[in-house]
Amino acid sequence: MRFSGTSNYVATDDLKVAVNAAITLERPLLIKGEPGTGKTVLAEEVAAALGANLMTWHVKSTTKAQQGLYEYDAVSRLRDSQLGDPRVSEIGHYIRRGKLWEAFTAGERPVLLIDEIDKADIEFPNDLLLELDRMEFHVYETGETVRADKRPVVIITSNNEKDLPDAFLRRCFFHYIRFPDADTMATIVAVHYPGIKRRLLEEALRMFFEIRDVPGLKKKPSTSELLDWLRLLMAEDIGPEQLRERDPRKLIPPLHGALLKNEQDVGLFEKLAFMTRREAR
Numbered sequence: 001m002r003f004s005g006t007s008n009y010v011a012t013d014d015l016k017v018a019v020n021a022a023i024t025l026e027r028p029l030l031i032k033g034e035p036g037t038g039k040t041v042l043a044e045e046v047a048a049a050l051g052a053n054l055m056t057w058h059v060k061s062t063t064k065a066q067q068g069l070y071e072y073d074a075v076s077r078l079r080d081s082q083l084g085d086p087r088v089s090e091i092g093h094y095i096r097r098g099k100l101w102e103a104f105t106a107g108e109r110p111v112l113l114i115d116e117i118d119k120a121d122i123e124f125p126n127d128l129l130l131e132l133d134r135m136e137f138h139v140y141e142t143g144e145t146v147r148a149d150k151r152p153v154v155i156i157t158s159n160n161e162k163d164l165p166d167a168f169l170r171r172c173f174f175h176y177i178r179f180p181d182a183d184t185m186a187t188i189v190a191v192h193y194p195g196i197k198r199r200l201l202e203e204a205l206r207m208f209f210e211i212r213d214v215p216g217l218k219k220k221p222s223t224s225e226l227l228d229w230l231r232l233l234m235a236e237d238i239g240p241e242q243l244r245e246r247d248p249r250k251l252i253p254p255l256h257g258a259l260l261k262n263e264q265d266v267g268l269f270e271k272l273a274f275m276t277r278r279e280a281r
Contacts, residue, residue, distance in 0.1 A: 001050050001109070001153070009038065009045040010180075010188045018175035019046060025173060028114075028132055028154035030164075033177030036222020039157040042177075043113035046155065053110040055152075057099035063120045065127030068098040069137050069146075091141050100131060104148035111153045118158040125168035133171050180223065182209060192227055196234065203240035204230055207253055211260075216268055221259040229258040 003019040005011040011019075019042075022029035031039045047054035057068055073094045081088045103112040117125060131137045135148035156172065158164065180188060182205055189201060208229070212220045221229075232255045233243075242254060252269045253259065260266050 001052075003046050003049050006045045006049050008048075008191060009041060010184065010191060011042070011045075012184070015042070015175060015177065018173060022155075022173040023153055026151045028156050028172045030156045030158065030169070030172035030174045031177060032158045032160050032174070034179060034220070034222065035159055036224040037177045037179060038223065039177060040113065040115055043111055043115075043155040043157075046153065047111040050111065050153070052153065053106065053108065054113065055099050055103050055106075055110050056113045056115060058115050059117050059120050059124070061119050061121075063124065065120075065124050065131075066098075068100045068114075068128065069131065070098050070101055070139060071096045072141050095139070095141060100128075100137070101146055103152040103154075104135060104146050106150070106152070109150040109152060111155065114154065114156045116159060117156050118161045118164065122162060122165070126165050129167055129171065185223070185226070188223060189227065189230060193230060193234070196230065197240075199240040200233065200243075201230075203243040204233060207243055208259070211253065214268065214272075218264045218268075219261055221261075225259055225261075229253075229255060232258055 001023050003011075003016055003023070005016060018031075019029060031042060033039055043056070044054060046052075072091075073096065077088055077091070077094045087093045099112065099114075103110050132154065135151050136145055138145050185205060185208075186201060189196060189205075204226075208221065208226050211217070236255065238254055252266070256266070256269070260269065
């Protein structure tokens with residue numbers, strides 16, 4: 001099983017090396033990078049390239065590690081016992097399998113995505129150390145051990161919102177997705193919009209990277225936001241000439257709501273436009 005990229009995903013050489021190294025070592029691949037750099041999509045494309053089933057566990061701030069293994073519904077069992085339901089004798093009826101259980105017992109080797117692990121409590125990664133290392137866990141209610149006959153390809157994403165424990169990091173192969181440069185970004189755009197006009201793309205990329213370089217910007221626009229913006233530019237038939245305009249009153253780019261996502265950043269550009277107009281007098 002080797003990953004060499006897909007027609008829908010532009011993977012750099014070092015990212016391909018990281019994916020294949022994790023597959024060879026049979027260790028989780030920990031992917032970090034700023035939001036919008038394609039971390040989640042990577043898992044989808046790896047599954048597609050390997051012809052494997054993708055299982056996704058979206059982590060939230062309230063997610064507990066145990067939920068990835070299984071959950072025992074003791075309340076329902078108690079209620080059914082009071083109602084005389086004969087199913088209470090079989091405890092397995094009240095155990096809900098989690099994503100790790102499903103991945104460990106899958107017929108074919110799947111790809112398991114644990115998405116945005118840094119959203120959960122700091123103890124969350126520590127609570128999965130043994131399970132991800134040995135690819136097995138014990139079900140105390142039934143006395144059985146769930147073991148992976150074929151170790152799944154595990155991809156874990158993080159937005160770097162908090163540091164992960166060292167013990168957890170030791171068990172992973174790590175890769176940081178750097179933000180694409182202009183040439184790589186042009187290649188990514190060509191995959192999504194093969195018919196985009198070259199001059200429009202050049203001007204849009206110039207403005208996009210200028211926005212990202214503005215000092216004091218609270219949230220830099222991401223790849224996915226660039227793609228949304230380009231889609232709007234083409235839909236509204238906005239040409240490269242309009243993007244090239246240096247009118248200080250139009251310092252904020254057209255359809256900027258696709259790129260600037262909070263009032264502080266919009267206010268920053270309005271302030272810059274005001275300062276530019278004052279200096280021009």
